[in-house]
Amino acid sequence: MLLEASPQVQERLIEKGIEKGIDVGRLEEARAALRRVLARRQIELSPGDDARIEACVELKTLERWHDQAITAASASEALQ
Template identity: 45%
Template sequence: MLGPAVVPEIIDPTDAEKETELAVLSAVAHGNGPSGLTVVQAALAALGRLDQAHAMVYFQVIWNGLREPMRQALEALVMERQIEGEATFPPSLQRLIDRGIREGELKGMREGRLEGKRDTLLRLLARAGIALTEDESARIQACTDVATLDRWIENVLGAKTAAEVLS
């Protein structure tokens, strides 16, 4: 079985460049651990020597394997080095990182917007005295469509039951 116990922790960029694919696996396996940022930086440095198509795929694999705290730490490091004028990564890789950060920000904004709408709907239902079953509550929490949530919010006005709201 492939996992952190069998994948070496590659923290040296020179080693990462020699074994780029292993460095990518190392970043996925150890990127959220205590040495995560160092492991990820080594892997990203190795991606700089690849063509853009391969670098993009590997970057996306690494990015998808990172949990939010490590993504934020990587974003902060990249921004800090940009402010200080240091070249963190080769230009093509820097563009990939910037794109990943933007996509992450957009995803975060979308999730925040959905969460706000869910909260608004739940507060309106509570104020209207409309009780929810466990299934109805789960349905609201699982909804990822803004238009549906907007429709349900509008349905609260004049509704007597949750079934009327969630129709």
């Protein structure tokens, strides 16, 4: 939500990812998968948690969070 309110920040994050050779499409898919797992488990994200997911440009981190979200009791536990 925070990044939607600040398109300039979102654009800079995308540019940083492209500069580092990061596949932005894979990051978006990983973020969406993580959010789906949390939603299916009825774990709500705070605006800060959602912004943290959106700002993450490390695919390995998003995958780790996804795996943790499968059994986590809270968003903070999933995003460790």
